[in-house]
Each structure stands twice: as structure tokens, then as C-alpha cells.
Amino acid sequence: MIAFVTRRLLLGFVVLFGVIVITFVLTRVIPSDPVAQWVGERASAQQRAQARRDLGLDKPLYVQFGRYVWQLLHGDLGYSLETHRAVASEMLDRLPSTIELVLIATLGSSLVGLPLGVISAKRKDRWPDHVSRILSVSCVSMPTFWIALFLQLMFYSWLGWLPAGGQLSTEVQLFHEIPKVSGFLLFDSAVSGQFVVFWDALKHLVLPSMALGAWGVGMVARMTRSAMLEILNEDYMTAARSYGLPERVVSWVYGLKNSLGPTTTVVTLSIGYTLVNTFLVEAIFTWPGIGNYVATAVTTLDYPVIMGVTIFSAASYVVLNLIADIIIATDPRVRL
Amino acid sequence: MRVRFSREAGRRRWQEFRLRFHLLNRNLLVRISLIVIAAEVGLAVVAPWIAPHPSSITGAADPSQKLLAPSSRNFFGTDELGRDIFSRVLYGTRISLGAAVLTVALSLLLGVPLGAIAGAKGGIVDDVIMRITDVFLSFPSLLLAIAIAAFLGPSLRNAILACVISWWPWYTRIIRGQAVSIKERQFVRAARAMGTPARRTIFGHILPQCMGPVIVQASLDFGSVILTVAALSFLGLGAQAPTPEWGLMINTSRNYFLGAWWYITFPGLAIVITVLVFNLLGDGLREVLDPKARRY
Numbered sequence: 093m094i095a096f097v098t099r100r101l102l103l104g105f106v107v108l109f110g111v112i113v114i115t116f117v118l119t120r121v122i123p124s125d126p127v128a129q130w131v132g133e134r135a136s137a138q139q140r141a142q143a144r145r146d147l148g149l150d151k152p153l154y155v156q157f158g159r160y161v162w163q164l165l166h167g168d169l170g171y172s173l174e175t176h177r178a179v180a181s182e183m184l185d186r187l188p189s190t191i192e193l194v195l196i197a198t199l200g201s202s203l204v205g206l207p208l209g210v211i212s213a214k215r216k217d218r219w220p221d222h223v224s225r226i227l228s229v230s231c232v233s234m235p236t237f238w239i240a241l242f243l244q245l246m247f248y249s250w251l252g253w254l255p256a257g258g259q260l261s262t263e264v265q266l267f268h269e270i271p272k273v274s275g276f277l278l279f280d281s282a283v284s285g286q287f288v289v290f291w292d293a294l295k296h297l298v299l300p301s302m303a304l305g306a307w308g309v310g311m312v313a314r315m316t317r318s319a320m321l322e323i324l325n326e327d328y329m330t331a332a333r334s335y336g337l338p339e340r341v342v343s344w345v346y347g348l349k350n351s352l353g354p355t356t357t358v359v360t361l362s363i364g365y366t367l368v369n370t371f372l373v374e375a376i377f378t379w380p381g382i383g384n385y386v387a388t389a390v391t392t393l394d395y396p397v398i399m400g401v402t403i404f405s406a407a408s409y410v411v412l413n414l415i416a417d418i419i420i421a422t423d424p425r426v427r428l
Numbered sequence: 429m430r431v432r433f434s435r436e437a438g439r440r441r442w443q444e445f446r447l448r449f450h451l452l453n454r455n456l457l458v459r460i461s462l463i464v465i466a467a468e469v470g471l472a473v474v475a476p477w478i479a480p481h482p483s484s485i486t487g488a489a490d491p492s493q494k495l496l497a498p499s500s501r502n503f504f505g506t507d508e509l510g511r512d513i514f515s516r517v518l519y520g521t522r523i524s525l526g527a528a529v530l531t532v533a534l535s536l537l538l539g540v541p542l543g544a545i546a547g548a549k550g551g552i553v554d555d556v557i558m559r560i561t562d563v564f565l566s567f568p569s570l571l572l573a574i575a576i577a578a579f580l581g582p583s584l585r586n587a588i589l590a591c592v593i594s595w596w597p598w599y600t601r602i603i604r605g606q607a608v609s610i611k612e613r614q615f616v617r618a619a620r621a622m623g624t625p626a627r628r629t630i631f632g633h634i635l636p637q638c639m640g641p642v643i644v645q646a647s648l649d650f651g652s653v654i655l656t657v658a659a660l661s662f663l664g665l666g667a668q669a670p671t672p673e674w675g676l677m678i679n680t681s682r683n684y685f686l687g688a689w690w691y692i693t694f695p696g697l698a699i700v701i702t703v704l705v706f707n708l709l710g711d712g713l714r715e716v717l718d719p720k721a722r723r724y
Contacts, residue, residue, distance in 0.1 A: 103562065110563030114572075118579035229711065233704040235655055237662050238678055238696035241685060249686045368571045372659055376682070390578045391664050402575045406567040413566065 093421060100417055104410040111406040112164065115399045116157055126395065129173040169400035174392055179400040183382055188275035189259060190374070190381030194366045196278075197301040201308030202359050206348070208309070209316025209355075213324060214343055224313060231310030237372040240303035244376070247299060255296050257377040264292045300377045304369055308362040315358040319351035326350075353420055360416035364409035451716045458712030461705035468702060472522040481512035485519045486670055495688045505690035507680070513691065516672035517698050523673050524702065527584065528653045531591045532646050538592065539599030540635070540642065546600065547607025547638075548630045558604065561597035569594040573656055577665040584657075584673065587666035591656055595649065599642055606638035648710035651703040658699050674699050 128135075131143045144150050148159055163170065169179035205228070212224040248256040255261060259277060260270070270277075271284040278297070281290040323329065324347060332342045370383030378384070382401055389397035452458050471478075479485060481502075493510030496502055504513035546557040564572070569591075576590035610616060611634055619633050658675030660666035667673035669680070677695040685692040 104566075106559065107563050107566040110560070111567065114563075115575055115579075118576060229707050230700070230704060233651065233655075233707050234700050235658050235662070235675070235678075235696065235703075237659065237675075238692070238699065241678065241682065241692050242696065245685060245689055245692065365568050365570075368568045368574075371570075371574060372662065386574075387663060390574065393578065395579065398575060398578050402571060405571050409567040409571075 096421060097414075097418065100414050104414060107410055108403070108407055111403055112161065115402050116160060119395045119399060120153065126173055129393070130176075164403070169403075170396035172389075172397050173394045174389075174397075179396050182385065182397075183400060183404065185275075186380060186382045186385050189277070189379060190367070190370055190383060192276050192278055193297065193300055193304065193370060193374075193379060193381060194363060196297055197304035197366050198308055198359060198363050200301055201305035201362065202312055204305075205309045205312025206316055206355065208313040210320055210343065210348060212313065212317040213320035216321065225317075228310040228313035228317075231306045231313075233310075234306060236303060236307060236369045237376060239306050240300070240373045240376045243299045243303055254299055256299075257296075257379070259293060259296050259380055260289070261292055261296075264289060296377075300373055300379055303373050303376075304366050307369065308359075308366060311358050311362050312355060316348075316351060316355050319354045320347055323347055323350050356419050357416045360412050360419070361409075364405075364412045367405055367408060448716050452712055455712045455715070457708045461708040461712070464701065464705040465709065468521055468525065468705075471518060472525050475519045475522050479512075479515035479518050481515045484511035484513075484515040485672055495684060495691070497688075498690050504694040505688065507677075507691055508684050513677075513694055516677060517674070517694050520672045520674045520677065520695065520698060521702075523584070523667065523671065524654050524657065524699070527588055527591075527657045528650045531588050531595060531653045531657070532649055534588075534592045535595040535649075536599055536642070536646060539596035540603050541631070542596070543600035543603025544607050544630050544635045544638065547604040548611050548626075548634050550608075554604070557600065561600050564594065564597040565601065569652075570656055570659060573660060574663065574665065577660050582665045582668060584661075584667040584671065587657055587660040590660065590665075591653055595653070598645060598649070602642050602645055603635075603638050606641065607634050610634050610637050644710075644713050647706070647713060651706035651710065654699065654703050654706070 126147060127140055127143050127149065130147060131139050135143070148156055151159070160170075167180055169183070171177065172179055172182060175182070208224045208228065212221045212228075215221045244256050247254040268286060268289050270289060271280040271286055273280045273283060277293045278290065281287070281293060320343075324343070328350075329342060329346060332346050333339070337346075367383075370379075370381060371386055372383070373379070374381045374383030375387040382404070386398060386401040388394075389401070453462075476482065476485070490510035493502075493506050494508055496506040496510075498505040502512045502514060504517060507513055507516070542557055546554045572594040573587075573590040576593055577587050580586035580589060607630075616629060616633050619629050624633070657666055658673070658678075661673045661675030662679045664679065667676045669676065674695040678692055681688070681691040681695070
């Protein structure tokens, strides 16, 4: 077990190093001029030379790379070319909003996807199966950004039930004290008893997390279905039935429990994919997270920001991957 | 002798293909998706000639016609410049399918030989190539594609390039797994014993035997590639105005769609339907080609 985790950790570091190399190489082939972006268009030659030195661009490539890795190891992701602020601290400010959104989306997609997959497997090749399969394949076929816009059109513009974007309504922001304990708005407002804020934040979360979670619903339902299909005819299931246990208990307790391995992997990995999808969705809902941050950076070619968010997302994906492997490895049936 | 042997092999392969196609065709959803794909390919080919308003494709602005609801004149309504959305969506089929074909083809061209070399050569070559693919496969391809496209600069060509760079490792991994098992087979050993050069052994004897699973994977990938290219265009990293690319059209519609539902609905439906049929076809293919799932 320890050897396995160590090996996976080492591979994780190799992967991260690879990501850093790729993004670093890419920043050196870009057609834009970071110096001009840093000092503005009307800077003098002297200012430009100064900026070149400040940004470390006058050094040879391998020195630049070494310096970048050294800074990364100290949690320094460089400075945004647009705002001149530290990328790491700007990301840290936005991270709680994104994490909150991603977790709620994943929770929602598991709560919908799991039962969908179980029902589909139980009623294989009959209409509940067909409906649920078409539903889940549609979920993975829809562009996330389109779902987001369509939800806005439906629930904001036509029905008027939910807000179009942002994390809080203006009047709530103006007339209520916004608690700041951990940075996670839902958690903070619930803990400090600010239920008006909590309710408002929850309402703002619904549409973005639905848009983000749709893909996960499809993935989880498909994986649960195929895992359940393999299990339904196992001997222990027949044994459970022959004890006279109700079918409900057999499939939802015994069956689901035994199919959780592959499903857990999918859920864990879909957190990583959902994180990347926030790049597409947050801007639509003006959500103050890192997805919105990088979507803006992409249009202005703010490359320290793009690099920072890319490396962060890759790192979280590697960590999630590791967690998924460890969860599976704790299953006593798995031999490493 | 040689001729008879290959004719026999060809006949058997044709029979196998017909059996598989028969099994595939029995699945109703697969049959529907095959028809839709054929129709879309046909539309993509003839789009410039059958578009009801050809001038809308590249964008001749007509402010008097802007943001009109769907009607018998403009089936899908018009956009903010008065262009016919139906004509643009129709022409977009050509761009999306073309981008997907190009991406998958280039990824195959890069990934397949690398996988064959890694599998057949083994040793340090294998290690180096496979560790590189491990790096690429360890995080979401959309993330890599976004980063690459951002750095290369926004254009459809660069978006396709970004997709290729993040897609080829999948094919390398599949081919390598196949090649490792095939290189120990008798006919490869025989070829090697007869002194066939390594390059001929790899590309003439091993590679043709590995292509089956890769073709399945490639057909499955069309849907994801279309989604990724659309996502890149939506972020402003892919096709540029006035190209009638579906993702770009949805991006432009963001400022108008609350008062013009048709503007976002139809380009989006075009993406959904196209990706859906490729996914259904892929599911069907897997069921037919995976012996465990096969039902006679």
C-alpha cells in the first residue's frame, strides 16, 4: 500500500513537471509581447528595458525556467500582466467560490446520476432503461456553456424564478452584513446565522451548478449502470434474495454498495472535469471564481494567469486521481 | 500461393465486417444516428449551394432584418446583423465536421506511428514515449487545449492544432498495447527472421493488425472533438468572426439571446444533435465490437 502510494505520488510529480514544461515552452512561442503588455504601449525604450529586466526576460531560457520552478516551489505564480497583482493571491481570493460551486455541482450530479444508473440497470432493455440512457447520453452531448445560457433563458428570462448571475443580489449585499470566516459563502452565512444571505447565495448557486453538473449526471449514470449490470447476477445477490430480503434492500444496499468502486472513481475524476468546465460557465454567470479569472486572462493573453490556473487545475486533477486510486485500494478485494 | 492466401483473408475480413454491420444495424438508435450522420455529411458538402441566404454565411450586414423571429423566410430567425441563422448553422456543419475530421486524422497520424514504434521497439524508446503520453493523459484534454490555444493565438487552425496536441496520446496508448502483444506472434517473428528491416516490420506487419480498436476510439472521439472545438470558439480561442462556427455563434448570441431565444437555441441544437449521434454510434460500436457485451 505504502509502495503503491509512493509510486503514484512520484508519477504525480512527473506529470506536474511535464505540465510546467509544456506551459513554459508555450509561453515562449506566443506571438504577443509581454513587455508591451506590462508597461503599456506608450512606454519609453528605457522603461521597456527596465520591464524586461524586472520580468526576467533578459536571462537565458534555462535560467528563466529554473527561476520559474523555484518560485513555484515557494507558492509564487508570478504577477498578472493586467492588474500587476500576484497571481497566487488573486487565485486564493477566488478559489472558495469555485470550490463551493464545483462541490455542489458534483454532489447534485451524484444524487441524480446514481439512482438513474441503478434504475437503468434494474430495468435493463425496458423503457426506464431507454429513457435513462437517452437522458445520460444527452447530458454528456450538450455543450456546458450552452446549457448555462439556456438555463438563464428559461429560469431567469422566461420564468423569472432565479437570478441570472453573480453570487449575491445587490440588495442583500447592501443591507446585510456578509460574514467572512472561511471564504465559503454558504458555509459562512449558515454558521453565523445569516439566513437571508444563505438563502440568497443558495438561489444564486442553483443555475451554475445545474449547468456544471449535467455532464456529471451522464457520466455517473452510465458508470453506475454498467457496474450494476455486472453485479446484479452475482452469487451474493442471489443469496441475499434467497434469504427473503426485499428486492429494494438487495439492489439499493447490496448492489449499490458493491458498485461504488468504479462509481467513486468517476465521481472523483468528474470533480476535475467540472473544475475545467468552470472556465466556460463562470463567465456566463459572472461568478467571482477562478474560471471567470482565466476566461478573462485568455482573451487578454495574460500568460502568468493562464499558466497559474493551468498548473493549479492539473495539480488538483492529479491529486483527485490519487485519491480515487487510494479509495479503490482500500477495498479488501483489490490486490495491489 | 500468396495471392490465394490474401484473397481468402480478404473474404473472411469482408464476412466479419458484414456480420458486425448487421449487428450494428439491428440497434435502432444506431440506425437513426447513422442516417443523421450521413445526412449531416451530405448537408455539409452541399451547404454553400442549398443555403437559402448565401450572403449570410460570410456576413453581409442588413440592419433592417436584424433579430427577426423564425419565419418561413428565415427558418431559424436572424442575428444581430440581419444574417439568416439557418444558412449559417447549415454552413457551420461543414466547419464543425471538417474540424473534427481534421483533428482526428492528424491525431491518428501523430499518435499511431509513435504507438507502433513504442510497442515494437520496447526498451528505452518505449519508456520515453509512454511517460510522455502519461503526462498528457493525466489531466483533462480541454484544459490542455485551452492553454495551448490561448498561447498559440486565436484562430480555428490553432484550435485544431491545440486539440491534436491534446488528443494524440490516446491513440499512442491503444496502439502500443496492441503492438506489444502482436510483435510476439509467429508472422512477425518470421518476418524478422527473414531479415525484414525494422521499419517494414513495424509499419507493414504489426501496424495493420492493430488498427481495429483505434478506429472504434476515433469514431467515439468525433463527438468530444466537436464539443472541444465549440468550447474553444466560445471562449474566443477558435474560429473568428464572421465564420459561422456554432460555438462562436453561441458566444456572439450572449448579448442578445434574452430577447431572441432562437439565436442561441438553433446553433446549440446543431451541436447537441451532432455530438449525440456520434456518441450513440460510438456506444453501439462498442457493444458490437466488445465480445462481452455482444448479444446475438
